[in-house]
Amino acid sequence: VHDGEAPGRRRLTRAEAKEQTRQRLLDSAARVFADKGFAGASLEEISEAAGYSTGALYSNFQGKEELFLDLLRTRWSRAIARRAEVVAKALDDEVAGGADLFDALSRFAVQLSERDREFAALGAELWLYAIRNPEAMGLVAAMLGEQVARLEPVIAAAMERYGWAAQMTPKELTTVAVILFDGLIRQRRIDASAVPDDLFARALRSLFGGPATP
Amino acid sequence: VHDGEAPGRRRLTRAEAKEQTRQRLLDSAARVFADKGFAGASLEEISEAAGYSTGALYSNFQGKEELFLDLLRTRWSRAIARRAEVVAKALDDEVAGGADLFDALSRFAVQLSERDREFAALGAELWLYAIRNPEAMGLVAAMLGEQVARLEPVIAAAMERYGWAAQMTPKELTTVAVILFDGLIRQRRIDASAVPDDLFARALRSLFGGPATP
């Protein structure tokens, strides 16, 4: 009680303390890997920023590679789940009779292009890692597959509502939409003037089958 | 004549010899940077693979960064010009009454996803470099702008022919098409089964305004 601990916060068990350390190291690793890249990041910087010595890293992870892959495995799924929720919510609001779905998604994309630099950098880093370490390709394919699988029902529902893009199955359209989404966010970060706020909305409308809105 | 030189190949001047060395180093750098990434590539590996010592690199470039940026500046423009030519040719063939434009582009994308691993990796590497070194952002924006500018007339011509995607200007549609093109190539390399051969063609048809082909 008397050395700065929050009152009412009980002492952690050994296992809980270790898990806390692990999470702090992962948070720090996310920042540093995003800033410097896999090869450019140093374990000393990661552990020091988390408030530990380098040894702590080896007490929690097998080495640099395992830290990197663990990080992406856990954080990626979390970020994708968040995305899927936002999209599903936008569709619900739409159905409940509010704003336009495509506009809502477009606004979401703009928001993401301004925040979430970390996620984008880690995604690119992972892609590069996979083409250089083919044994990790399966992991990446699974992660992207999860993203499409999560969003597909939402897209399928939107197709029911806005008309079927005759050319594509729901799964294919989801793949295309995800790629477009990520690509426009990336492009916007490089040159904001080339990607107007509502471009994603308009591209989606075209994909969903022709001129829909005035 | 008597020491292995090709007959009829005159001796190079000092400047020509230096330029040849420079190009060989750039070729080697393209391979190694694509394989290992900017931070992961070593100057010794690059120069050795080109058949020179590391000193030769410093005789031709200011350092690692300048080598990397020089490489991308020169090779990127070249690759983009090649792409634009192929697309323009596909449209010409189309007009001359051959196959379907979208199919031709889709076939081109499939080809690229199988070759050109190097170009894709360097592009991703450059993007990461730019978000980490904002002073290089302008260079990247210019390079991507060049790509869109080159392809825009072709897309505009296709729009005249296939109908206007009411939602987008030719420039915007070009941006979207380029992003989709690169994204599908990338996706295909990770998981070929998620991206059928003709998905790009079908997505383009939707973007160009609704169901066009049987």
Place this chain on the structure above:
DNA sequence: TGTACATCAGTGAACGCGCGTTCACTGATGTAC
């Protein structure tokens, strides 16, 4: 054409540095009685 000197592209050894990883150690937490 021939000779004497200047230039400079490329050599290769050396440098200092930061990296990933290891390991003997510490002291707080957990367990047995």
Place this chain on the structure above:
DNA sequence: TGTACATCAGTGAACGCGCGTTCACTGATGTAC
């Protein structure tokens, strides 16, 4: 509850190594006469 010992998360110094960069040197190319 109290004591004695075991465990083990995290420490921090040390290691060997490969890296980017430098630099005195070399010998072929270029220049002047």
